[in-house]
Amino acid sequence: MDLFEQVEWANWKNLKDPEKEGLLQQLLMYFVPPTVEINTIQLVNFELYGIKCRTFELEFDGELFVFIPGNSEAILGWDLGAEGLRSHELLGFDVEDLEKNTFKTTLTNEEISPVSEWLEEEPQYDLTSLEGISDYINEYTTNLRKVAIPAMFVQKYALPAGTEFLGIFDTVTGSFEGEVEQFFPYEEIICAQLFPKLSAEESFTWSFPKSLLVKNECYLEFLPESDYYFVYSHNDFTHEELKLAVKRQGFDLLSQNQWEFAVGGGTRRLFRWGNELLIQDNESGRQIKSKMDGANMFGLVIDTEQKHFELTDDLAKSKLINQLVEKETIIEKMLPLSTYFHPRHMISADQKLSPKEYLYRKVIKIES
Known part of the structure; x- marks a missing residue:
């Protein structure tokens, strides 16, 4: 196997520590610019919802990064509506009421046409029914697709823009x-x-x-x-100015595909932590909140406050949300935290990016 094959997720997870350490040295030599100072390097274990990854956490120029193996056939996006979610949480029912409510849906994994990148009038959804909720989820998540994701060094914590x-x-x-x-x-x-x-x-x-x-x-x-x-x-940057500044440092921004894989691991779940939506003030709720706020299966920490968009390399494809208005239903409140959520948010080319509203995350991609 060549270097790129060895850092594929399917092969990486089977390597022994000395083999991983040897590969890391090659990656640092060939892909990290000599102007970037490399500090602490350590092998660490991350786990979320049964997915385990033993990988490297290291410092570039004093900032924490994690190494994420690649996947040449990653399945991303969502077309399964509310499948897997708890209907009584979605509809606000008591468990005893569930027997009185039935729902059947036909959901497929067929690819559909790419979402248009222009703004349209927001359609209305019946968020009191599971069918309406499923339509809402499918509309506000990215299309089902198979993509190639390179191995990457990804910044552990996103920074305010600029x-x-x-x-x-x-x-x-x-x-x-x-x-x-x-x-x-x-x-x-x-x-x-x-x-x-x-x-x-x-x-x-x-x-x-x-x-x-x-x-x-x-x-x-x-x-x-x-x-x-x-x-x-x-620095008061536009999106393009930020990309250029990051490039001068030897880094890039993640694409939408790379962001979704890095955050969700390519798993077929709407949320990286599982299917729970209702976060109660009890021990179970605190455990769910800990999974949401803690490191994911690759060691990344994702903002859950819903006060920021996180930028990708495409100004038309931000992730997360700056939720300005309190939403009424639990799916409206929680869907922006989904790996595959895409907000109807556009950034203009000349817009200066407020650090109060936008986050960015640097990456070094292992590409030929």
Whole structure:
């Protein structure tokens, strides 16, 4: 087998650790630009919903990446509607009520024509019936298809658009930990925003902002239930400008196909963590939430707050969602977290990408 065949998922999972380590050294030599600093490398195990992957987690330029094996015949997309989901969760029924409700559907795996890339008037769906819910799911997920996915080094955490991570700012001590030299030019403006001079009356109502953006300077995001901000440098980029900036660093953005494989592993489930939709405040609900928020089967962490779109290399094909309006039904609330969800969202060529609304994830692709 040549190098590309060995890093196929079907072959990679059968390799012993020394063989994987030898392959990794070749990949780093041939595919990672010499300008990229390679730091910590470790073999780690990831698992989600019974899918296990022993792979590498490593640092490129101080940022965490994971190695994801390729799949030359990955099945992506969805045409199965509500199949596999729990009907009583979808319809809000008690389990005892299920005997009174029946549903039969004819669902196929046949490929259908590509979705048009222009905006259309949003159709209405009967989200009180399983048939209507199935139609809604099929409409808002990508087409069933078989594609070739290369092996990839993929950034573990997505970053706000136009930013690079610098470090962490402690609001209690006013101290910063991270890239001190890069943070220093922004320190005065950050402190002025976070520690304003307030009157006694104003101090009772003032609170730290959830985020702070100084365009082409810096961007800060507050970590919930903490005293810390993540601090980033910021450039006010369009989609194309961001792609070029990432390319200059030796990376790319994921395509829609690559994003879906990296997030869902090519499994035939609507959600990477399983079929649960209803997240209750109990031990079972906390376990589901832990799977949703934790690393997936390849070690990636995916945003679940529904406050951001995640960019791909195509400005017409964003993933996830910035949910501005609270939705009523559970499928409307949860479907944006599906691996195959595609929002009706367009980015214009001249649009500057707000870090409050968009995320991006860097990748190095193992391609000939």
